[in-house]
């Protein structure tokens with residue numbers, strides 16, 4: 001089953017400059033916890049046991065956040081204030097980190113997970129996308145489909161036509177309501193997007209993806225794109241797309257970040 005997940009958190013956060021010079025987007029606060037805390041919670045709640053977080057030079061605060069804080073715990077205990085940390089308990093998953101030396105794109109970041117992944121299918125959670133599932137966690141919806149169909153599965157959302165150029169966009173055959181068998185996938189189409197179904201940041205991928213990641217050349221934005229590797233994979237393997245049953249917030253967009261904060265009640 002799906003026990004391993006990769007969280008690529010190495011991007012520059014250019015959409016959110018200048019604050020991202022010093023605060024990684026993944027550390028933006030939501031109700032007292034950083035955004036990436038919710039991603040780790042989602043993974044843990046979906047049965048993930050081992051996590052690899054891909055960071056870059058300026059992201060040490062992410063590593064610090066998930067570390068134990070024995071001094072702080074001792075101080076709180078001596079003052080009988082342990083409850084102050086309880087709200088921020090790190091979910092019980094094993095977390096390791098790797099650094100992406102250069103910002104060469106999502107495909108390049110995922111390729112760093114090859115050793116960690118080994119021979120198992122695995123989950124990818126993009127930490128920009130906070131997904132509040134209606135019935136189950138976003139990634140769990142994909143894991144359950146993976147169990148049923150045994151193929152790769154990616155999360156989709158219907159978006160307005162003028163927004164499609166910011167996403168990976170699929171062409172697919174509808175198999176049942178909101179479930180598609182992919183025929184094609186294009187990263188950030190400049191014109192003529194093949195549908196209004198955009199990829200959002202949850203994937204279940206077979207380890208064969210690494211073979212295709214080695215073959216991709218720089219694509220949209222001059223970066224190595226995961227989407228381009230998935231496109232190559234489609235020649236051999238099935239990939240399903242599922243319109244997620246829930247609300248997705250892109251925390252890189254200020255209006256969606258604010259909506260999310262309001263939903264939780266505070267920064």
Ligand code: G1P
Nearest residue numbers: 106129167168198199200201227
């Ligand atoms: C990435 C993926 C894109 C996907 C998007 C979802 O793009 O490359 O296919 O649609 O995440 O958030 P980015 O937003 O990193 O440019």
